[in-house]
Amino acid sequence: MSRTVRDEPATERTLRAESGELAGPASRTRGMNRLGRRFLAANLAVLGVAIMMLAIATQTMLIDNHVRTKLMWALIPAVLAAAGVAMLLARPVARDAKRICAAAMAVAAGDLSARTGVQRNDELGEAAAMFDVMVTRLGTIETERSLMLSSISHDLRTPLAALRAAVEAIRDGVAPDPDLYLAGMERQVRALSSLVDDMQLHTKIISGTIELQRTKLDLTELADEAMETVRPLAEQRRVKLLLEADRRVTIDADGPQLGRVVRNLLDNAIRHAPDDSVVLVQIHRVADVATLRVIDEGEGFPADFREHAFEPFTRADEARDLRTGTAGLGLSIAKGIVTAHQGTVSLGEGPGGIVEISLPVQIAR
Structure with a gap:
C-alpha cells in the first residue's frame, strides 16, 4: 500500500524542523532541561574541587580515616542541595528562554504580533525586551510598506x-x-x-542620502519665484497670491530643494483655498532664525490629522486623486528637506491652513 506524501515548501520544512529542535527540551519537561544540567554540572564541579581539596587537607594535616569519612558523608547533603538549587535556578531561566524561542519562531512564521512576555532584571530580560522592540519596529515597517x-x-x-x-x-x-x-x-x-x-x-x-548644494540665497526672492510658478493654478481658482516680508532675508540653503518645498506648500494651499480667496506668504527674521509661513483661507487641518501630518502617505482628506495631490508625500518631503537644512516645519492653529518653516540663517557645517 503506497502512501502519498504531500509536498511542502522548503521554508515551512525548515521552520518546522527548527521549531522541533527548539521544542525538544520543552517536550522533556519531566526531566532536567539543558540549563539545569549545566547548572548542576557547574555545582558538582565546584563540589568536586572542594572534595579534592578536603582530601588533600586531611592527608596534609594527618586527619584519621574516621574523621575523613564523616567529612565525606557530610558533603552528601551539600551535593543534593546543589542539585536542588541548580534545578530551581535553571527552571525560570529555561522557561523564559523557551518563551523567547517561541516568539522568535512565531515572528519567523510571519506573526509580527508575537511578544516574549518576559520581564526580568538581568541580561536575559534585556535580550527579551530588545527582541520585543525589534518586532515592534518590524511591524511598523511592514505597515508603512503596505x-x-x-x-x-x-x-x-x-x-x-x-x-x-x-x-x-x-x-x-x-x-x-x-x-x-x-x-x-x-x-x-x-x-x-x-x-x-x-x-x-x-x-x-x-x-539619509539627500545631498544639499548650499549657497547664499534670498528667501524672499525664492518665495516670489515659487509664487510665479504656481500663479497659473491660482488664477484658475481665482486665488490671489500675496507676499508679506518686512525685509530681505538671506539664508544659507539649497535653492532648488527649498524652492520645491515652498512650491509644494503653495500648491497645497491653493488647492484647498476657496475660490476668490487669498493665499498669503509671510517671511520674517528674528535673530538668527528665518521664518516662512504659508497661510490659506480654507478649512485648515483636521485635529486628528495634525498628530501624523508629516508621516509619509498621509492625507488630510480621504479622497485620493490627482486633483488634490499624489501619494500624500508633500508634507513628509517638506519635513525631510527642512530637517536636512537643520530647520523645523509645523502646522499652525488657524483659522485656515497654516504651515510654518523655521530655518537657521547660517547652517552649521
Missing part, C-alpha cells in the same frame, strides 16, 4: 486609466478633438513623472 504599496497603486490607477482611455479613443478614431486628448495625456504623464520624482526624493530622505 501603506506605501496601496497608496502608490491607488495614485497610479487614475492617470493610467485616463491614458488608456485616451489612447483607445485616438486609436479607434472616436476622439472628437485629438489635440485636446493629447494635451490631457500630457498632463497625466506629468502627474506620473511627479509621482516618480516624489518617490525618489522620499527614498533619499528616509535613507
Whole structure:
C-alpha cells in the first residue's frame, strides 16, 4: 500500500524542523532541561574541587580515616542541595528562554504580533525586551510598506486609466478633438513623472542620502519665484497670491530643494483655498532664525490629522486623486528637506491652513 506524501515548501520544512529542535527540551519537561544540567554540572564541579581539596587537607594535616569519612558523608547533603538549587535556578531561566524561542519562531512564521512576555532584571530580560522592540519596529515597517504599496497603486490607477482611455479613443478614431486628448495625456504623464520624482526624493530622505548644494540665497526672492510658478493654478481658482516680508532675508540653503518645498506648500494651499480667496506668504527674521509661513483661507487641518501630518502617505482628506495631490508625500518631503537644512516645519492653529518653516540663517557645517 503506497502512501502519498504531500509536498511542502522548503521554508515551512525548515521552520518546522527548527521549531522541533527548539521544542525538544520543552517536550522533556519531566526531566532536567539543558540549563539545569549545566547548572548542576557547574555545582558538582565546584563540589568536586572542594572534595579534592578536603582530601588533600586531611592527608596534609594527618586527619584519621574516621574523621575523613564523616567529612565525606557530610558533603552528601551539600551535593543534593546543589542539585536542588541548580534545578530551581535553571527552571525560570529555561522557561523564559523557551518563551523567547517561541516568539522568535512565531515572528519567523510571519506573526509580527508575537511578544516574549518576559520581564526580568538581568541580561536575559534585556535580550527579551530588545527582541520585543525589534518586532515592534518590524511591524511598523511592514505597515508603512503596505501603506506605501496601496497608496502608490491607488495614485497610479487614475492617470493610467485616463491614458488608456485616451489612447483607445485616438486609436479607434472616436476622439472628437485629438489635440485636446493629447494635451490631457500630457498632463497625466506629468502627474506620473511627479509621482516618480516624489518617490525618489522620499527614498533619499528616509535613507539619509539627500545631498544639499548650499549657497547664499534670498528667501524672499525664492518665495516670489515659487509664487510665479504656481500663479497659473491660482488664477484658475481665482486665488490671489500675496507676499508679506518686512525685509530681505538671506539664508544659507539649497535653492532648488527649498524652492520645491515652498512650491509644494503653495500648491497645497491653493488647492484647498476657496475660490476668490487669498493665499498669503509671510517671511520674517528674528535673530538668527528665518521664518516662512504659508497661510490659506480654507478649512485648515483636521485635529486628528495634525498628530501624523508629516508621516509619509498621509492625507488630510480621504479622497485620493490627482486633483488634490499624489501619494500624500508633500508634507513628509517638506519635513525631510527642512530637517536636512537643520530647520523645523509645523502646522499652525488657524483659522485656515497654516504651515510654518523655521530655518537657521547660517547652517552649521
